[in-house]
Amino acid sequence: MTNPSDPDQARPANQGRRVAARNRAALIAAAREVFAEQGLNAPLSSVARLAGVGQGSLYRHFADRVALASAVLDENVRQIEAAAAEPDANLKSVLGVVTWHITRSTAFVDLLRVRGDDEQGRDLSARVRGVLGRCPSAGRGLSADELMLAIAMVSGAVAGPTLAERERLALAAWGLLGVEVGPLRSVELGDD
Template identity: 40%
Template sequence: MAESSEGVSRRNRGPAAAAENRRALIDAAREIFSEQGLAAPFSAIARRAGVGQGSLYRHFPTKIELAVAVFEDNIDDLEHVARAADATLDDLFDSVVAQAKVSAAFVDAVAAARDVPAVQRIGARMISLIGALVDRGRATGALADDIGRDDVMLVVAMLARTVADAPAGEREAVARRARSVFSLGLMPRG
């Protein structure tokens, strides 16, 4: 029997535990990368997840693949927000800020791997959900007609980067200021 990070014996369930192990690894990576940054050792992630390093490497051979898996969860959350009938760009920005406050390492990882197909798929999903919110914002008069998906994607990237780069204790205030500036730039003029 194997011993987990809490010292509790666990029976190796082999392939039957693959999905559960993958989920545990993603959750552990989110926590570890948030605490230690992207340079955190894989062994710390495996230990936190309660799985062996071999299991970690089977699921995620590289850190970028693990970061992408965490970002896919983030995109799932953003898509959920955007699907709400009354969702606005402000709701999206709130969610991006919340994610950026705890995921600075992921912002760095994804920005550094723009040519990786999995990262490009995440970008396409983001553009799609932004497109729906842009259309809704224009229809309600909350968004200037000359603002497009690419403009809002740029705002999302700048917002995430600005919040992620701020010292942890200042992120909330920085997010409020950035949101205020970005919102003014997106509103209808005239």
């Protein structure tokens, strides 16, 4: 710890925006994990602890629980958009990313349904629908609206205490719908 009365002790440099961006990304990743395991009512202190930051940092970035959950949802959609922009993207590969998020963000499916009536919920839904509408189809030729309905149906089937069980159920549900899904994966986003 620095002693303000000792001029020989250097004060740590303020790393500012660099650390702020890293903390925000860590908070979003931690929130995805904590909310998926414990639901949206999980203590925010658990999110801050997993992210390795103090609660003050959490509240500097996110005014409340809904703002934090919304940031996770926005990142989910940005990853889906990034997957669709990959050179070899097709519907199968994009649905692999969508399904990865469904199995890891089950608490957020409810939030999307609750917030579907607000502007942000409609915007997120329209962005996903737009991505699905632009994806080269792999087989079934479903419309974007039909795919959105299929995603809602699959997300309703995803339940289970373990990630492996949720993934198994999601893939089984897609199979019952006759839709082939690529490998379940996330997409690395570049710095904003």
